[in-house]
Amino acid sequence: GGVASSSEGAEVTRRETGLRSRLTSYGDDEFSLFLRKAFIKGAGYSDDALDRPIIGIIDTSSGFNPCHGNVPALVKAVERGVQLSGALPIPFPTISLHESFAHPTSMYLRNLMSIDTEEMIKAQPMDGVVLIGGCDKTVPAQLMGAISANIPCISLVTGPMLTGSHQGRRVGACTDCRSYWKDYRAGLIDIEEIWRVNDELVPTVGTCGVMGTASTMACLVEALGLMPLGSATPPATSAARIRVAENTGKLAVKISVENEARKCITPQDVLTRESFTNAIVVLHALGGSTNAVVHLLAIAGRVPNLNPPLTLDDIDSIGRKTPLLVDLKPSGSGYMEDFHRAGGVPALLQQLAPLSILHLEALTITGRTLGDELANFAGKFDYPQEIIRTPSSPLFPASALVVLRGNLAPDGCVLKQSAVGNPALLKHSGPAVVFTSAADMAERLDSPELASKLTADSVLVLQGIGPVGHPGMPEAGMIPIPKALAKQGVTDMLRISDGRMSGTAGGAVILHVAPEAAVGGPLALVQDGDIIGVDVDERKIWVGMVGGDAEIERRKVKWDDEQRKRIKPRVRGYEGLYKSTVLQADQGADFDWLRANDSE
Ligand code: FES
Numbered sequence: 001g002g003v004a005s006s007s008e009g010a011e012v013t014r015r016e017t018g019l020r021s022r023l024t025s026y027g028d029d030e031f032s033l034f035l036r037k038a039f040i041k042g043a044g045y046s047d048d049a050l051d052r053p054i055i056g057i058i059d060t061s062s063g064f065n066p067c068h069g070n071v072p073a074l075v076k077a078v079e080r081g082v083q084l085s086g087a088l089p090i091p092f093p094t095i096s097l098h099e100s101f102a103h104p105t106s107m108y109l110r111n112l113m114s115i116d117t118e119e120m121i122k123a124q125p126m127d128g129v130v131l132i133g134g135c136d137k138t139v140p141a142q143l144m145g146a147i148s149a150n151i152p153c154i155s156l157v158t159g160p161m162l163t164g165s166h167q168g169r170r171v172g173a174c175t176d177c178r179s180y181w182k183d184y185r186a187g188l189i190d191i192e193e194i195w196r197v198n199d200e201l202v203p204t205v206g207t208c209g210v211m212g213t214a215s216t217m218a219c220l221v222e223a224l225g226l227m228p229l230g231s232a233t234p235p236a237t238s239a240a241r242i243r244v245a246e247n248t249g250k251l252a253v254k255i256s257v258e259n260e261a262r263k264c265i266t267p268q269d270v271l272t273r274e275s276f277t278n279a280i281v282v283l284h285a286l287g288g289s290t291n292a293v294v295h296l297l298a299i300a301g302r303v304p305n306l307n308p309p310l311t312l313d314d315i316d317s318i319g320r321k322t323p324l325l326v327d328l329k330p331s332g333s334g335y336m337e338d339f340h341r342a343g344g345v346p347a348l349l350q351q352l353a354p355l356s357i358l359h360l361e362a363l364t365i366t367g368r369t370l371g372d373e374l375a376n377f378a379g380k381f382d383y384p385q386e387i388i389r390t391p392s393s394p395l396f397p398a399s400a401l402v403v404l405r406g407n408l409a410p411d412g413c414v415l416k417q418s419a420v421g422n423p424a425l426l427k428h429s430g431p432a433v434v435f436t437s438a439a440d441m442a443e444r445l446d447s448p449e450l451a452s453k454l455t456a457d458s459v460l461v462l463q464g465i466g467p468v469g470h471p472g473m474p475e476a477g478m479i480p481i482p483k484a485l486a487k488q489g490v491t492d493m494l495r496i497s498d499g500r501m502s503g504t505a506g507g508a509v510i511l512h513v514a515p516e517a518a519v520g521g522p523l524a525l526v527q528d529g530d531i532i533g534v535d536v537d538e539r540k541i542w543v544g545m546v547g548g549d550a551e552i553e554r555r556k557v558k559w560d561d562e563q564r565k566r567i568k569p570r571v572r573g574y575e576g577l578y579k580s581t582v583l584q585a586d587q588g589a590d591f592d593w594l595r596a597n598d599s600e
């Protein structure tokens, strides 16, 4: 007796089976189930297969996405896990985003991917879903969509790539991409060498091999409780990664089928203030990517009734209590394969647990608490290793990431102080050198006219690369050191923008200034020669103009006036939607209409 032969209609069928996949949305439920079954049988399924719970598997493989190059193997292993648990796996595609192949920037498309994910989960009959992704924007986009769809889901990441080797040195994407390029710009290495290293920087499929955004987000999903402990770090090419996939398939069935002993578990069941606190602790302890700040705010914005809502101040206040323990690039020296061998996130949580900053009582997707899950790893990491430090000998004492505020950034901005090259810049003031756009910067950065004006004390300001400005808030915030200064041996300068930087980058780079220049934030008003000051201990950032506050006010009136006079042509398509509804960085740069309704 197939489900479609139920004479009582779909709602009854759903009540009988407890399965969301039997829900229909048309008047004649019985006929629509009959029709659906007829069509899927075109793929060769039997009634025995089709009468089981259905687990969707999101396949984000693409020829343009080497970070997801192992997805076909992972889909197969998830399918095996689902089948071993008696359910039917059905893979389906969504769009795929790779950092280097998403013009103008992958961030511009993150919200689109979240919409694709949410709507395809909602549209298709499935009882639970496995989200396979890895590259920077994928994991947050999938979580945002799946939280809003709110059916049982588990993240499965593709895992980090291995390291390559150049002249006997380990290299990996993409902190080393940047350091070799910096050396090339400074004239320290030649064109032949820069091309030789190019072959080695990305030696396998998988996500960037340092603590960049992809690795950070993978680890945060473990901390959030939406992926089993130990699932973030196995390399993309390892047998362990395949076993994680099989296990994910099994768990997906378990959480998606309701019975007397067990209710289904959805992401909104798991995500609370406490789980976000755990994720933020792990973010600081990893020395993780600044991009994770934007993504966490966007993810939290999808959870209804998060009380109080997550803000930038939570990022800063939790950071003050959290030491940086994981010695990976760009804050430290190791690679993801080292972190995995040292025990990964569970080993890190073991170090953090005695500090009483984690909420071990937080529920996870397994139905057990984070503390219960962590207990499974007791004694497993009692071997010498140097990658995960103890709280008594941290890599950085606290506040790897800080949030600064002041008249230049009333709604905040972010700095990864653990990756600052020259600590003197943490308390610094100097004259602004302003670029009005990424194009302006590219054109003038190395020009002789600019070289004559610059010193190592100058503060480089880049306007117009925020969510609305560019659009999509590109990773252009790490303004290169101007060649003239680089050749004099200057390796770090204070740099400020409303954009982002890659999680694999470092330097005294202040990011995510809100409100951004394109919507008239104070950043838009800064001109060459204004004095910009930063005091990280005080969490302050300010701009001083000759003429003081009155001058700021005068420039603002002028800016508003020019805006009013400017003819704004209709912008069609996704770009129009993006520019008119994207929120500022301090709200995660989600679309305003995608955030959760409270009291949902
Ligand atoms: Fe995909 Fe770095 S480019 S994770």
Ligand code: MG
Binding pocket: 099, 136, 212, 213, 214, 502, 503, 504
């Ligand atoms: Mg990146």
